[in-house]
Amino acid sequence: xxxxxxxxxxxxxxxxxxxxxxxxxxxxxxxxxxxxxxxxxxxxxxxxxxxxxxxxxxxxxxxxxxxxxxxxxxxxxxxxxxxxxxxxxxxxxxxxxxxxxxxxxxxxxxxxxxxxxxxxxxxxxxxxxxxxxxxxxxxxxxxxxxxxxxxxxxxxxxxxxxxxxxxxxxxxxxxxxxxxxxxxxxxxxxxxxxxxxxxxxxxxxxxxxxxxxxxxxxxxxxxxxxxxxxxxxxxxxxxxxxxxxxxxxxxxxxxxxxxxxxxxxxxxxxxxxxxxxxxxxxxxxxxxxxxxxxxxxxxxxxxxxxxxxxxxxxxxxxxxxxxxxxxxxxxxxxxxxxxxxxxxxxxxxxxxxxxxxxxxxxxxxxxxxxxxxxxxxxxxxxxxxxxxxxxxxxxxxxxxxxxxxxxxxxxxxxxxxxxxxxxxxxxxxxxxxxxxxxxxxxxxxxxxxxxxxxxxxxxxxxxxxxxxxxxxxxxxxxxxxxxxxxxxxxxxxxxxxxxxxxxxxxxxxxxxxxxxxxxxxxxxxxxxxxxxxxxxxxxxxxxxxxxxxxxxxxxxxxxxxxxxxxxxxxxxxxxxxxxxxxxxxxxxxxxxxxxxxxxxxxxxxxxxxxxxxxxxxxxxxxxxxxxxxxxxxxxxxxxxxxxxxxxxxxxxxxxxxxxxxxxxxxxxxxxxxxxxxxxxxxxxxxxxxxxxxxxxxxxxxxxxxxxxxxxxxxxxxxxxxxxxxxxxxxxxxxxxxxxxxxxxxxxxxxxxxxxxxxxxxxxxxxxxxxxxxxxxxxx
Numbered sequence: 001x002x003x004x005x006x007x008x009x010x011x012x013x014x015x016x017x018x019x020x021x022x023x024x025x026x027x028x029x030x031x032x033x034x035x036x037x038x039x040x041x042x043x044x045x046x047x048x049x050x051x052x053x054x055x056x057x058x059x060x061x062x063x064x065x066x067x068x069x070x071x072x073x074x075x076x077x078x079x080x081x082x083x084x085x086x087x088x089x090x091x092x093x094x095x096x097x098x099x100x101x102x103x104x105x106x107x108x109x110x111x112x113x114x115x116x117x118x119x120x121x122x123x124x125x126x127x128x129x130x131x132x133x134x135x136x137x138x139x140x141x142x143x144x145x146x147x148x149x150x151x152x153x154x155x156x157x158x159x160x161x162x163x164x165x166x167x168x169x170x171x172x173x174x175x176x177x178x179x180x181x182x183x184x185x186x187x188x189x190x191x192x193x194x195x196x197x198x199x200x201x202x203x204x205x206x207x208x209x210x211x212x213x214x215x216x217x218x219x220x221x222x223x224x225x226x227x228x229x230x231x232x233x234x235x236x237x238x239x240x241x242x243x244x245x246x247x248x249x250x251x252x253x254x255x256x257x258x259x260x261x262x263x264x265x266x267x268x269x270x271x272x273x274x275x276x277x278x279x280x281x282x283x284x285x286x287x288x289x290x291x292x293x294x295x296x297x298x299x300x301x302x303x304x305x306x307x308x309x310x311x312x313x314x315x316x317x318x319x320x321x322x323x324x325x326x327x328x329x330x331x332x333x334x335x336x337x338x339x340x341x342x343x344x345x346x347x348x349x350x351x352x353x354x355x356x357x358x359x360x361x362x363x364x365x366x367x368x369x370x371x372x373x374x375x376x377x378x379x380x381x382x383x384x385x386x387x388x389x390x391x392x393x394x395x396x397x398x399x400x401x402x403x404x405x406x407x408x409x410x411x412x413x414x415x416x417x418x419x420x421x422x423x424x425x426x427x428x429x430x431x432x433x434x435x436x437x438x439x440x441x442x443x444x445x446x447x448x449x450x451x452x453x454x455x456x457x458x459x460x461x462x463x464x465x466x467x468x469x470x471x472x473x474x475x476x477x478x479x480x481x482x483x484x485x486x487x488x489x490x491x492x493x494x495x496x497x498x499x500x501x502x503x504x505x506x507x508x509x510x511x512x513x514x515x516x517x518x519x520x521x522x523x524x525x526x527x528x529x530x531x532x533x534x535x536x537x538x539x540x541x542x543x544x545x546x547x548x549x550x551x552x553x554x555x556x557x558x559x560x561x562x563x564x565x566x567x568x569x570x571x572x573x574x575x576x577x578x579x580x581x582x583x584x585x586x587x588x589x590x591x592x593x594x595x596x597x598x599x600x601x602x603x604x605x606x607x608x609x610x611x612x613x614x615x616x617x618x619x620x621x622x623x624x625x626x627x628x629x630x631x632x633x634x635x636x637x638x639x640x641x642x643x644x645x646x647x648x649x650x651x652x653x654x655x656x657x658x659x660x661x662x663x664x665x666x667x668x669x670x671x672x673x674x675x676x677x678x679x680x681x682x683x684x685x686x687x688x689x690x691x692x693x694x695x696x697x698x699x700x701x702x703x704x705x706x707x708x709x710x711x712x713x714x715x716x717x718x719x720x721x722x723x724x725x726x727x728x729x730x731x732x733x734x735x736x737x738x739x740x741x742x743x744x745x746x747x748x749x750x751x752x753x754x755x756x757x758x759x760x761x762x763x764x765x766x767x768x769x770x771x772x773x774x775x776x777x778x779x
Contacts, residue, residue: 088110088111089121091107092107092117099128101132101146104125108149125153126165126169127168134178143179147179147181151184158191169199169204174207177210177214182211189212197234202263203261206263206265206266206267209226213267213271220275224271227264227271242260243264247287248615253631253639255631256292265288278657282654286647289319293646294634296320296323298327298328301316301325309684309689310342311593312653313335315653318591319646321368322637322645323642324368329371332365332370332376336358337379340379340383345682346687347693349697355562356591358380366573372577374421374422378429380411381408381411381433382429385436388405390471402438405442410567411570414574415570427461431464432464435471436471443468450465459500466485466504469507470507470509470511471510475513496524502536502539509540514540585637594690599651599655610647610648663689667683
């Protein structure tokens with residue numbers, strides 16, 4: 001048994017091919033009863049044996065367990081010794097099951113005093129508190145009581161009165177992170193790190209790294225050291241090798257059998273993103289998708305959606321959907337709303353990329369098992385509305401604006417028959433769009449639908465109708481809408497606000513109906529303050545708003561083609577909803593990136609490169625017969641193909657990120673020299689840093705088949721050697737980690753190495769050897 005432990009400490013059973021052939025003879029003295037079924041054929045033959053391992057005595061095993069408990073002072077938690085105590089703990093667990101935290105908090109002092117809680121109870125309590133605190137977000141709710149109870153849990157944990165549990169501690173650290181009580185979280189972590197393995201684990205280290213990253217006071221280098229410490233403290237299963245970017249899986253078609261906690265990777269990935277080490281963050285995501293192609297936690301994808309620009313976040317989101325990992329509707333809504341804001345800072349051609357990305361993202365979301373809620377439909381209609389600028393009454397509605405409005409109307413009609421009815425905010429957006437496009441008929445139908453839900457109407461919807469009526473230039477519509485607002489205010493007993501009066505005054509001005517505004521001011525003067533009257537006079541005397549209608553200048557045929565593709569995607573989504581079916585991504589043409597691909601090599605070339613980098617040269621790729629179980633994702637993709645597809649997408653994202661970061665560095669330097677401010681948010685929203693207008697035109701004005709044909713023709717011109725060079729370059733094998741500035745010597749070395757690559761581009765072996773040497777790997 002001792003010899004077996006020695007070998008297991010030297011040879012990873014999931015990667016025995018790491019043992020050099022020259023060392024095989026040194027293992028001949030080892031107990032040959034060790035299972036070698038997972039070893040290479042040569043090793044299996046070398047250590048083949050017919051002898052069976054001996055069974056250990058049950059008596060000796062029981063004595064060892066008792067000795068361990070005695071030596072480590074194992075405490076028995078959650079074992080009541082009376083009927084009364086049993087009733088108390090059973091009621092507590094029932095409250096936990098029903099989510100009644102208030103009752104649990106009431107019983108908690110008794111549970112602690114009698115030591116009735118088990119580690120599982122600790123986990124359930126912490127999980128419930130965490131869920132309740134998350135539920136208070138964006139609500140006018142005081143969560144101080146929940147935070148105070150969290151502090152009590154931590155106090156009892158440190159006093160050894162509350163039994164420790166790894167997931168429970170992760171929840172406690174996450175609570176401090178999400179409530180921004182960083183000091184309390186750091187104090188808890190400083191206590192935990194000094195305890196034994198009963199209080200710390202891989203997950204807890206990952207959660208602590210994430211907490212410290214959001215606190216922002218610890219440099220990335222120290223967080224990387226903490227990550228390395230976790231790997232050394234919990235070395236079981238050769239985890240340090242398997243989560244390295246260069247690790248090789250024993251079988252790429254099978255699920256991961258290695259016990260690795262994704263929370264540790266989540267923590268360091270989050271830290272790298274928050275410290276702008278984007279390259280290593282994406283490499284970390286690549287590791288996760290290699291190890292857990294269908295089980296990567298959604299939170300890892302979500303942090304990329306929060307921290308990286310839309311052009312990079314889109315393929316990350318699509319990878320999650322392709323893997324069958326469906327996000328929560330709340331997270332999707334927040335992301336799409338943020339992307340709607342980016343439409344305002346992009347050209348129309350880039351706006352079309354964003355809107356088409358909306359359609360593809362929702363198709364991927366539904367295909368992964370998500371449900372298209374009414375508010376998500378509203379987000380899409382809002383995105384279409386953002387493309388059409390505000391129009392004054394004097395400006396004639398453009399044909400392109402009418403085309404966008406018709407698309408929005410068709411979209412709402414399509415989903416109405418699938419049971420997804422528009423909400424009041426969605427109807428309000430449609431009314432706004434109708435006003436911009438000058439379509440009185442759609443304005444009337446939308447306002448009629450809104451009237452049917454009059455019990456839920458609020459002043460915001462009335463103001464939207466006022467502004468749209470002004471853009472339509474209809475005096476009768478303006479009078480009707482204003483009278484509805486006045487009647488609603490009188491029925492509910494509230495005073496009209498300054499915002500409503502100003503909107504009414506502006507609508508009266510643009511419709512040349514100022515006399516009606518004056519008459520209403522006189523009739524309702526008793527409800528108005530002097531400040532409101534002054535605001536109305538300022539509005540009537542001031543200039544009218546005007547905006548440059550970029551949509552009017554856009555090519556009508558190109559816009560029509562894009563909107564047709566947009567509706568084609570949503571027709572597929574509607575069919576999926578009606579059939580209640582998942583997207584079969586294997587045979588799907590769903591786009592994984594917004595624009596044209598940067599890496600244009602064919603799949604055959606990329607597969608050759610992928611095989612060279614993800615297999616051991618002397619180890620044959622595992623062969624499967626008819627009895628081998630083929631593991632497939634819920635979206636219909638075999639794991640081997642899914643890992644390859646994710647690897648390709650990561651390469652593409654790295655190429656996109658390089659374009660963006662180079663542009664950002666250049667603009668930031670120029671702004672610093674000129675002393676002008678740098679708007680990082682607006683800069684990140686602009687897709688021009690990823691795709692030029694010419695590249696967008698290539699994608700948006702040519703049929704997809706033509707685009708694919710052109711891409712295939714370009715791919716035939718790229719050799720395997722070029723593809724290897726491109727992939728290595730995108731994955732940063734020639735670059736230092738972000739955050740450390742390159743010296744002149746480093747730049748000179750890279751320049752010389754680029755010349756070497758150019759000279760030896762036809763010598764695949766030389767290029768591979770040199771690149772692996774730069775990455776610290778042996779050929």
